[in-house]
Amino acid sequence: MTVKVLLVDDSRVSRMGLKKAIKGVSQEFEISEAENADVAEAYLQDNTADIALIDFNMPGRNGLELVEAIIGQHPDMKYVLVTANIQTSIQEKAKGLGVEFVGKPVNASQLAEVIGGFCD
Amino acid sequence: MINYLNPDEHDLVVELMNIGVGKAAASLSQIADDEVTLCVPKLEFLSYEEAESAFNERLSVALSGVSQEFKGFIGGTATLLFPEARSLDLVTAMLGEELDDDIELDAELEQEVLSELGNILLNNCLSTIANILGESLHTDLPTTFHIESDSLLKHLSKGEEPKSVVVMLLTIDFSLKHKDLSGHLVFTIDFSIVDTFKEALQNYLNELGE
Structure with missing residues (x-):
């Protein structure tokens, strides 16, 4: 089964690193990319x-x-939420929205812990 | 040189920076797959002229950098600096095996690597300090630049009148043990909001004393 992952990050370098790390977890992931929130939202109008990872x-x-x-x-x-901004206040806001938090560098x-469950 | 902090506050800032930069160094070590050596932070309060001559004396002439503005209980600019001549080596060290054959190491990619490296290191450091003090900070997006050391302060102070600028210069030199790369972290602080910064430090010190 293919698992669809959307990467939303303005840094191409960060997306490169995440893609490599995701492929390291499993080759079953199909990865799409968006460089900002607007592009991600537009992508999700027509795709799922x-x-x-935002x-x-x-x-x-x-x-x-x-x-x-x-x-x-x-x-x-x-x-x-995948971010270098590891402030407690941001982590709490993420938790309040039901969003998992992973600090950079990943x-x-x-x-694997966060996304690996999808490959079972 | 004027000191805006009492000895306990001064000591606390150095200790917070030690912890914050320690977190950033751990991240750099993970990214570059190398041991990072840190020097003890040096904290100084300098006038515009003093800071200008400090930059000229201590830094390489040509620099590559990434800076990030922050606002909240403390405001200012955090900057990561490397000698420009070693910038591409740094990028290669950072990308390592992620640098596939089909990706060209050009100026644009160099900027992006520096930007993301600055984003991770500066945010890790600032976030750790905010977390310890129980405060929150807003950080802007990182901006990269190439500059000569004699223009650095003008760049960081955003053209403000030299007389109104007080620089809390916190310098930490670091190096990668096996890659012959070193750099500097420099924090310049906006002293128009120094009261909230001192208040946060005092609250923390008071809690320690309870």
């Missing part, structure tokens, strides 16, 4: 994803604002 600090809307905008239309998607075992 099983997991969204950066916090991005030009325009931040990652949690994106989640608030799309969670109503995509309640079954798993949301993971290590492989952490990522």
